[in-house]
Amino acid sequence: MTGTTAPTTDGAPGLGTTGEGIPTTSARTASVARTVTDVLQPRNVLLAGMLGIGLAAAGGDWTGLLWGFLGALCAGLIPAGYIEWERGRGTWGDRHVVDRTKRAPIFFVILGSIGTGSVVMVLGSAPTGILVAMLALWVMTIGLLAVNTVWKISVDSAVASAAVSLLAVVHSPWWIAAYALTAAVCWSRVALGYHTVAQTLAGAGLGAATTVAYVFV
Numbered sequence: 753m754t755g756t757t758a759p760t761t762d763g764a765p766g767l768g769t770t771g772e773g774i775p776t777t778s779a780r781t782a783s784v785a786r787t788v789t790d791v792l793q794p795r796n797v798l799l800a801g802m803l804g805i806g807l808a809a810a811g812g813d814w815t816g817l818l819w820g821f822l823g824a825l826c827a828g829l830i831p832a833g834y835i836e837w838e839r840g841r842g843t844w845g846d847r848h849v850v851d852r853t854k855r856a857p858i859f860f861v862i863l864g865s866i867g868t869g870s871v872v873m874v875l876g877s878a879p880t881g882i883l884v885a886m887l888a889l890w891v892m893t894i895g896l897l898a899v900n901t902v903w904k905i906s907v908d909s910a911v912a913s914a915a916v917s918l919l920a921v922v923h924s925p926w927w928i929a930a931y932a933l934t935a936a937v938c939w940s941r942v943a944l945g946y947h948t949v950a951q952t953l954a955g956a957g958l959g960a961a962t963t964v965a966y967v968f969v
Contacts, residue, residue, distance in 0.1 A: 809881025
């Protein structure tokens with residue numbers, strides 16, 4: 753690397769290091785990493801993952817897609833919308849909210865949204881699999897919030913890992929192969945300088961732990 757540059761206006765770091773001292777990478781690699789992290793951001797991963805979980809939980813019945821969409825709405829789309837709203841107000845520079853000390857409100861919105869969605873699922877007699885997935889994500893969010901108070905754990909890695917592990921439990925063990933996408937997310941977060949390797953691995957580990965919920969079903 754030659755020299756350093758300040759972060760861009762959308763929060764993407766340039767060459768050198770981020771404000772937290774995490775090294776960044778070359779412009780070409782950063783461009784690829786940016787694409788990966790944007791395509792596989794939590795909102796998109798949860799939309800695809802929860803639809804799949806809902807369908808599998810309903811035994812292939814189309815109504816499972818509706819429950820899956822509700823799950824994606826509460827766990828991913830509403831929180832993403834909240835972040836965009838705060839960005840519009842100038843609270844944060846971009847969706848990554850690189851300063852962990854400012855992340856607490858996001859976690860509380862997620863907890864409230866997932867909790868509300870779970871209640872609707874219970875009242876609507878949703879398939880057990882999708883409800884358990886929602887509760888697992890709720891517990892995972894508590895874990896992320898707790899760790900985030902002292903350490904910047906990777907939320908993107910946690911969500912990517914949780915979606916794959918939950919699909920593997922509800923649908924088919926072959927979904928484990930999709931952990932290649934989780935690895936890509938972890939790599940992109942490190943390459944962009946948003947996290948260290950340890951922070952992404954911790955997030956992925958916490959995401960995988962969501963499957964423990966199915967032990968009690």
